[in-house]
Structure formats: C-alpha cells, structure tokens
Amino acid sequence: MSKRLEDFIKANREEFDDLEPKVDLWSRIEQELPAQEAEMVKKREAKTFSLGFVLRVAATVILVMGVSFLFYLRSEKTTSVDLAAINPEYAKQQMHYASLVEAKRTELKAIAKTDPQLYKEFSGEIAKMDSTYNKLNSDLATSPNQELVLHAMIRNLQIQTEVLSQQLSVLEQYNQMKKDQKNETKDI
Template sequence: MSKRLEDFISQNREEFDDLEPRADIWANIAKELDAFDEQHAQLPKKREAKTFSLGFVLKVAASVIVVMGIGFGIYLKTLKPANNGVDLADINPTYAKQQVHLVSVIETQKNELKQIAKFDPQLYEEFNGEITRMQSIYKKLNAELATSPNQERVLRAMIRNLQIQTEVLNQQLSVIQQFNDSKNQQHEKSI
C-alpha cells in the first residue's frame, strides 16, 4: 500500500505544489503571538512562596541561642541574691538546674499570659492572682531555705511549687487558646 501511495504522489506532484501559503501568514502568526504575550503580561502574577536559605535559618538560630545564653547568664547572676546567699547547686545540682529551667519556663508563660491583659483584663487579673499566690508560697520557701535544717526537702518543695505554677500556667494558656479557637469558629460561621 505504501508503494501505491508513493507512486500516486510522484505522478501528481505538480498538483500538490500549486498551493502555496499567503505571504503575510508568518506576519499574522507573529502578531497573534505578540497579542497573546501582552494579554498574559497584564494578568496579575501569582506570589511565590518565600523560602529561606539554610544559611539564613542557621544565622537566626545562632542569634536566638546567643540571646538566650546572655539572658540565662544574667538570670543566673541575679539568682544568687534571691536565694538568701544559699547556692542551690551545693544542696543538689539536679534540683538547681531544674529550678533554673522551671523559672525560665514560668517567665515565658507569664509573658504570654500578659498579652491577654489587653483583650480581657478581668481574666488576666484572675489568672495572675492564682500565680501570685503560688509565688508568695515560693518566696516563703525560699526564705526558709537558708535556716532550714533539711534544705534538700525545702528545695524539693520549691521545685514542686514551680512545677505546679507551670502546670497552672499551661492550663490557663490552654483555656485562652480554646476560647480564642471557639470565638474564631463562631466568627467564621457567621461569615
């Protein structure tokens, strides 16, 4: 069959060559392409997602670590007078580390809690009142530490007080988060 097609084409070649495209066909195609490009240039471009390089992320992480280290060092320098001259590491190094960690966690959580004071001062006062009561107990234990015959037991009580403060702050922040989530859901449903 292909032999017959080739023979047909070779016998009728002149009839196939009599049709030629118009001279302005390429100019029309170029105009249409230019119009298409202009049309797409006028459309708003999609925003590309921002990505951060590994170097940038590492620099930010290093900066955060340095700032936290400086803050921790300053905190440790101010910690010794707060313990009435008693070095917690001399009593029990593990408890001393735990105490430092818990105090820093509590300070972070209290800062988060302070942010709601702008939006709901009454709730903040209620939550802050509970924490203030626990901190007054902690201060009493801290004052007792220097004169106590069983300093490790007082230190354990101080650590337990800090753990309870952390748990209460976690619960308070959780309540606030749940309240905000339900408020956002209600707002979305109303829209």
C-alpha cells in the same frame, strides 16, 4: 542648845533690831526687775530652735536612715543560698522550671490582652503559688533540711508550670471560640 540660842536672841533683841533697811532699797529692786525680765526672755528664746537647725537635724536623720536601709538591703542579698551547693541536680531543675514559669507568664500576658478580666483571675491564682514559692525561698537559708525545702520549691514551680499551661490552653480555646463566632456572624 537651841534653848540657849533662843535665850541669847531674846536677851539681845534690841541689838538685832537696830538695823533698818535703806530708804532707796525698793527703788533699786524695781529698776533691776526689767533687766531680769529681759534676761528671762532671752533664755526662753535661746531654748527654741531655729528653722535651719531643725532642717539640719531632719536631714541628718534621713541620711542615717537611708544608709541603714542600704546596709539592710545589702545584708538581705548576701543571705541568699547557693542552690548548687545544696544539690546540683535540684539546682538545675529549679533553674529549668523557673525559666519555664517565666516564659509561660510572658506568653500568658501577651495572649491575655484580649481579655484582661480573665487574665486578672488567672494571675491571682499564680500570685498565691508565687507567694508560697517566695516563702519557701526565704526559709531556705535558715532551714535545717535545705534539700527538702529546695525540692518543695521545685515542686511548686512544676505546679505553676502546669497551671500556666492549663490557663494558656483555656485562653487559646476561648480566643478560638470568639474567632469562630465572629466568622459565623460574618457568614450570616
């Protein structure tokens, strides 16, 4: 079939070549070129974003992230475990030791104003135990043996209480020793 088409074109070539382009064809093409260039520039400009649009998008993203963060925080609070439901006696002990630890920390802060370096060392030790307590507390909700984890939390608080008591004792002895040295220097 292509052979027949070729033969037809060869036979009628003169009839195909009789049409010549018009003389003003190139001048019309040249006149349309600036208009096409202007359209292309407008299309490129339309693709760029205005500052107002970018700011609106940024504000929307920040708003969505903020709302998501609030939902996340709310879900974190609702996952807390009712200690009394696990073991009422352990829950009472946990509350008792937690309040003791808090009271001793407050007392330690008040006494430690005289020697901040010593307080910094003491608070570093307590921070380690406190991070262990917080880890136990976060594991409590997902633990298969919640009573055991609660007992470990209570034991951690007991140890914190003992350590804080020892630290308070050391600070009191240290401050007493300072006072005694001041009195001895005054007497001389």
